[in-house]
């Protein structure tokens with residue numbers, strides 16, 4: 001039997017691996033995805049924890065709803081359907097305030113709720129921006145923030161001329177001042193959002209963009225993190241794994257080959273180029289060597305890719321050290337899914353960790369509580385009086 005040969009070999013069939021495979025196959029390249037598990041999807045998993053109770057143990061929310069890929073890869077044609085939440089989130093404080101924040105589809109509910117508890121006309125910067133921009137404007141801003149290719153490293157640009165500030169100025173000229181460009185998100189919240197619980201919530205939600213809310217100059221990306229959640233505010237129908245299926249169907253329809261039970265043990269490097277991969281012995285694929293004419297793309301974690309699959313003999317020592325120095329300590333994300341037989345009436349939850357999500361699954365309802373420690377004394381002990 002001949003060695004298998006493709007233009008592109010992708011290691012890992014999570015949603016990043018299968019998405020890149022779908023795009024490259026659509027561009028006419030021959031592509032193969034090698035996935036070690038019996039099912040692709042990675043963190044986009046859906047499982048039946050108990051008969052009748054399906055949960056997403058990892059990714060739950062799809063906040064990439066503004067991404068161009070949904071249209072470009074025609075995911076709706078391949079079965080993807082989004083279920084949008086009528087309300088994005090709720091806020092509960094220790095002194096018994098419970099506010100419904102509404103969200104993109106229910107903005108009036110959010111404002112009414114804030115009005116009731118603050119006693120004043122609420123200033124909800126995110127809500128005001130959402131309302132002023134409208135859906136199309138918000139999609140444009142989110143695309144400028146999160147779906148713009150990085151600039152070449154020698155390309156100089158004034159921060160205020162970054163694509164996201166250009167879109168912001170165009171959409172919201174009445175809110176624009178030069179000062180915004182240097183602000184951190186915390187500066188912005190202190191100035192524009194007068195209610196502490198909402199400030200804490202927004203600072204928490206900002207982590208979706210990856211930038212810490214106290215970093216100078218990151219006000220708009222952080223705000224974009226909260227808008228990302230507001231604009232998406234939903235899940236794929238049938239759970240996250242159905243999203244993975246739609247991407248995989250798109251990849252296959254465009255000609256990609258997806259091979260499961262195929263753990264890659266080594267990325268083969270010749271003359272400084274990745275030219276193929278070696279599968280482990282127990283891989284189900286008959287050929288243990290798969291060659292790549294153009295590129296091997298690793299869609300698995302950076303440490304495994306460089307220290308294990310490529311191997312340090314092919315890499316610069318200082319680069320290997322940088323990879324080793326990548327630390328995952330100090331930040332972790334986990335989802336706790338709790339199945340309860342009855343609605344909770346009074347539950348006390350003591351929280352000592354950083355950010356914590358608790359999912360309460362009651363029959364087919366999923367309730368997610370999020371806690372942040374922006375104001376730790378407010379949130380360290382929370383009474384959920386009624387679910």
Ligand SMILES: Cc1cc2nc3c(=O)[nH]c(=O)nc-3n(C[C@H](O)[C@H](O)[C@H](O)COP(=O)(O)OP(=O)(O)OC[C@H]3O[C@@H](n4cnc5c(N)ncnc54)[C@H](O)[C@@H]3O)c2cc1C
Nearest residue numbers: 012014015016035036042043058059060061263264334335
């Ligand atoms: C608890 C938790 C909650 C999250 N919540 C959300 C959320 O609500 N919304 C959201 O959008 N994101 C969420 N995420 C993040 C999201 O799950 C990840 O960003 C996403 O799964 C990354 O996709 P990926 O394809 O890069 O990697 P992965 O999903 O990790 O996929 C990597 C794939 O590579 C395979 N693989 C690994 N090594 C090999 C090998 N040697 N050979 C072959 N295959 C290999 C794995 O089996 C896996 O299928 C959450 C993550 C966690 C952990």
